[in-house]
Amino acid sequence: MEKHTLDFWYEFASTYSYLAAERIEPLARKKGVTVNWRPFLLGPIFHAQGWNSSPFKIYKVKGDYMWRDMERLAERYGLPFRIPVANELPQHSVLAARVALCLPDDGPRADFSRRVYRAEWTADKCISDPEVITAILEEMGLEAPALLDRATTPDIKQALKDNMDEAIAKGVFGAPSFTTPDGELFWGDDRLEQALEWVANH
Amino acid sequence: MEKHTLDFWYEFASTYSYLAAERIEPLARKKGVTVNWRPFLLGPIFHAQGWNSSPFKIYKVKGDYMWRDMERLAERYGLPFRIPVANELPQHSVLAARVALCLPDDGPRADFSRRVYRAEWTADKCISDPEVITAILEEMGLEAPALLDRATTPDIKQALKDNMDEAIAKGVFGAPSFTTPDGELFWGDDRLEQALEWVANH
Structure with missing residues (x-):
């Protein structure tokens, strides 16, 4: 069963990562795939x-398109x-990203990540503001001050660096991306279904 | 019925435009949509x-990804x-592009365009070689020398310039793209189904 896993690479500043973060778990469950x-x-x-x-900022026409594409996709997905x-x-x-890495990857990290995306893309909140992160952690019933302290320890900083090194080594150049145990890379929320099918069938 | 049309913007050098050129007509027929x-x-x-x-050439990691993505998508689509x-x-x-604009947009242009894409992406042919274009036109039973002459007349050169001006005015920045009568732009072969649905439902 271990091979039926998919690594979900996400960036908290990314619009399309929000769509994938909301969509991935129900789709993965249907395929019997575990998401990292x-x-x-x-x-x-x-x-x-x-x-x-x-x-999206450097190329204005592409940025303009992205916002409209996001509006249409969110409506399509009911988000x-x-x-x-x-x-x-x-x-x-x-x-x-550092706080997410303080949380175990068997539910709390996914829950926290989705809440951060909702704060950013549905409630116009500043996700680099420790008060916004504190409020999210408290809603989850977690110890916000302890987690915020832990987020800046060398261990967690290194964990984020390790994630980045591994992402680059796997050829990741955008977000969201999905990588499979057999070395495939899929880029974009619009490749999520295909990535899950790949893992389920290989 | 006139509103059920979709403008299909394609670039002969584009990989993903090949996928869309092969896929668009059967999908459009199912939705009752006419393709320009x-x-x-x-x-x-x-x-x-x-x-x-x-x-894809400037950003090597993105280019490497594109080739693998194309291989997987072509297999998925049976192309x-x-x-x-x-x-x-x-x-x-x-x-x-100029020869395509010499052909009427009620079948021959689509047929020619698909044949050019197949020459390029399945047979490693040089699509700027007049002999390659001649062979395609002759396979179609068309008068290749007359069409190649017509392709460099001011009218056809202007028709291509007009297409480009219109594409830019509609916000097109990549290929393939799809634009609808009510002003929506969809970018990428992976938005083809969504673009057709939009036209059919609006």
């Missing part, structure tokens, strides 16, 4: 490609979505 | 974004596909 939630940061990967921001106006985009996602 | 085949060139659009080639090695990529597509 792997937060990472796209910033360093984009920098290595010569971009100083998200390509709430609101284009944020209160915070500069893309948001700083390192705090959310 | 609109060849255009991505080169000038990419240049305006500061790229001197295809992003032949062979990564070309004989010609530098992206190929020059202006000749094929």
Whole structure:
């Protein structure tokens, strides 16, 4: 059974990662696939490609398209979505990624991740604000101060760096991405079903 | 009925446009949608974004991914596909685009376009070679010399420029793209079904 796992690489600043985070667990259950939630940061990967921001900001026509595409897809999937106006985009996602890595990957990490995405893409919240993260952790009944302290320890910082090194080694260049035990990479929320089928059938 | 039309914007040098060109007509028929085949060139659009080639060449990890994604999608759709090695990529597509515009958009243009894509993506042919285009036109029972002459007349050159101006005005920035009578833009072969549904339901 161990081979029926899919690594889900997500970036908290990413729009399309929100769609995948909401959709992946029910779809994976139907296919008998276990999901590993792997937060990472796209910033360093984009920098290595010569971009100083998200390509959606650098290429305006592509950015305009992305917002409309997101609106249509969210409606299609029955998910709430609101284009944020209160915070500069893309948001700083390192705090959310580190806190996610403090939580066990058997439910709490996925739950926390979805709540962060909802704060960002449906409630116009600033996800780099420790108070926003604290509120999410408290809603979950978790010890927010202890987790925020742990999020900046060397162990957790290293865990995020390790995730990034592994993502890059696997060829990940955007988010969301999905990697399989037999070495396949799928990029984009629109490849989620295909990635799950691959894992279930190989 | 006129509103049930979809403009299909395709670039002969584009891999994913090949998939859409093969898939679009049967899917459109099922939805009662008429397809307008609109060849255009991505080169000038990419240049305006500061790229001197295809992003798949400039960003190597993205290019590597694209080839694997194409292989998997072609297999999924039951379409032949062979990564070309004989010609530098992206190929020059202006000749094929101009010849396509010489052909009426009620069958022959679609037929020609699919044959060009098959030459390029399944048989490793050079689509800027007039002999390759001649062979395709002759297979179709058409007058190749007359069409090749017509392809470089001011009328046809202007028709291609007009297509490009219209594509840019509609926000097109990649290929394939699909635009609807009510102003929606969908980008990518993976949005084909969604674009057809939109036209059928609006």
